[in-house]
Amino acid sequence: MSSRALWRRALGLAVVALLALPAVAAAAEVFDPSLEFKLEPYVSIELGPLDLSINKAVVYLILSSLICIGVGLFVVRGGLRMRPTGAQNVVELAYEFTERQIARPTLTDRVYARYFPYVATLFLFIAVNNIISFVPLPMGYERGTFPFGIRDFGLYAATANINVTLTLTIVTFALTQIEGVKAHGPLGYLKTFIPNAPGFIKPLIFVIEVLSQLLRLVSLSVRLFANLLAGHLLVIMAAGFMVLLGNFAGLLAIPVGVFFWVFEWLLIAGLQAFIFAMLSGIYIGYAVQESH
Amino acid sequence: MEGNIENAAKALSLGLATAFGAIGPGIGVGYLMGKTVEAVGRQPELRGELTSLMFLGLALTEAIVFYALLMGFVAFFIA
Numbered sequence: 001m002s003s004r005a006l007w008r009r010a011l012g013l014a015v016v017a018l019l020a021l022p023a024v025a026a027a028a029e030v031f032d033p034s035l036e037f038k039l040e041p042y043v044s045i046e047l048g049p050l051d052l053s054i055n056k057a058v059v060y061l062i063l064s065s066l067i068c069i070g071v072g073l074f075v076v077r078g079g080l081r082m083r084p085t086g087a088q089n090v091v092e093l094a095y096e097f098t099e100r101q102i103a104r105p106t107l108t109d110r111v112y113a114r115y116f117p118y119v120a121t122l123f124l125f126i127a128v129n130n131i132i133s134f135v136p137l138p139m140g141y142e143r144g145t146f147p148f149g150i151r152d153f154g155l156y157a158a159t160a161n162i163n164v165t166l167t168l169t170i171v172t173f174a175l176t177q178i179e180g181v182k183a184h185g186p187l188g189y190l191k192t193f194i195p196n197a198p199g200f201i202k203p204l205i206f207v208i209e210v211l212s213q214l215l216r217l218v219s220l221s222v223r224l225f226a227n228l229l230a231g232h233l234l235v236i237m238a239a240g241f242m243v244l245l246g247n248f249a250g251l252l253a254i255p256v257g258v259f260f261w262v263f264e265w266l267l268i269a270g271l272q273a274f275i276f277a278m279l280s281g282i283y284i285g286y287a288v289q290e291s292h
Numbered sequence: 293m294e295g296n297i298e299n300a301a302k303a304l305s306l307g308l309a310t311a312f313g314a315i316g317p318g319i320g321v322g323y324l325m326g327k328t329v330e331a332v333g334r335q336p337e338l339r340g341e342l343t344s345l346m347f348l349g350l351a352l353t354e355a356i357v358f359y360a361l362l363m364g365f366v367a368f369f370i371a
């Protein structure tokens with residue numbers, strides 16, 4: 001086996017070992033995977049009633065923002081070349097993907113120029129957040145396995161927090177309504193909720209349309225939040241079962257955990273980001289379209 | 293006795309929420325995949341487009357499972 005493949009295997013083994021460590025550390029106490037999602041402030045910043053403390057979610061958000069900004073600065077602005085390097089290939093791939101698959105089919109012509117950056121940013125930011133969430137970082141709940149007070153390695157996603165996803169959803173919702181009112185005028189926008197139906201059904205369908213618009217707030221945020229939360233809980237519970245179930249059954253939990261981890265990391269992380277960005281584009285494009 | 297009933301109710305609610313919540317989307321995802329395969333069989337040149345649409349529908353349908361799972365988690369951890 002080449003040395004590269006050997007390094008990759010060693011890395012994979014290290015990841016599996018690190019994932020199993022939290023369960024080992026918590027074996028002496030109660031196994032409660034919800035503790036991984038408890039946010040304790042690392043640096044407490046309280047301005048009166050506002051709690052701006054830096055906790056685990058804030059650190060993850062800062063990390064993903066730094067990655068996105070770093071890619072933008074050092075790859076795109078740093079100098080795009082005619083013969084692309086590896087990083088530039090990835091960035092070009094991302095750009096082509098967001099343009100062809102997300103922005104072009106969903107945004108209409110009048111809003112395309114303004115909202116393509118928004119939709120692409122949504123996709124990249126959420127994708128980076130989801131992808132780094134499956135890398136074990138030393139911000140777990142327990143302490144004591146490592147020296148110098150470094151916490152255990154654990155998995156956490158900033159987007160597994162309803163606050164983050166709800167914020168992104170509220171931005172999308174606000175932009176949808178603003179663009180709709182700008183395109184049709186306030187009364188005209190309300191008129192687009194009224195369908196071509198027999199007169200007596202019109203008020204009912206109008207109410208249903210308004211309710212479904214409001215329900216978009218719930219569905220868009222909860223879809224991303226619950227997908228990430230459930231994925232993480234599955235992996236953490238599989239890691240816990242490795243220790244809790246004892247000898248043979250615990251060994252059976254290892255491929256289950258690995259399967260969930262790989263499935264989530266490769267498929268669900270990017271897919272949920274794609275879905276969020278695409279639905280945002282669809283909502284904005286639908287709000288400004290002329291026909292009905 | 294009362295503590296036991298509370299834990300039993302919580303466990304039961306989580307299990308039932310997940311079980312019932314997975315029925316509908318299971319049928320839906322199977323139907324979606326079948327229709328996609330059928331459409332690709334009719335027009336194989338549209339495979340890329342249809343795959344993209346399939347992933348969109350897949351994520352929207354899978355989300356319904358998570359609404360039910362979320363309510364189960366609420367019942368288990370919060371209520």
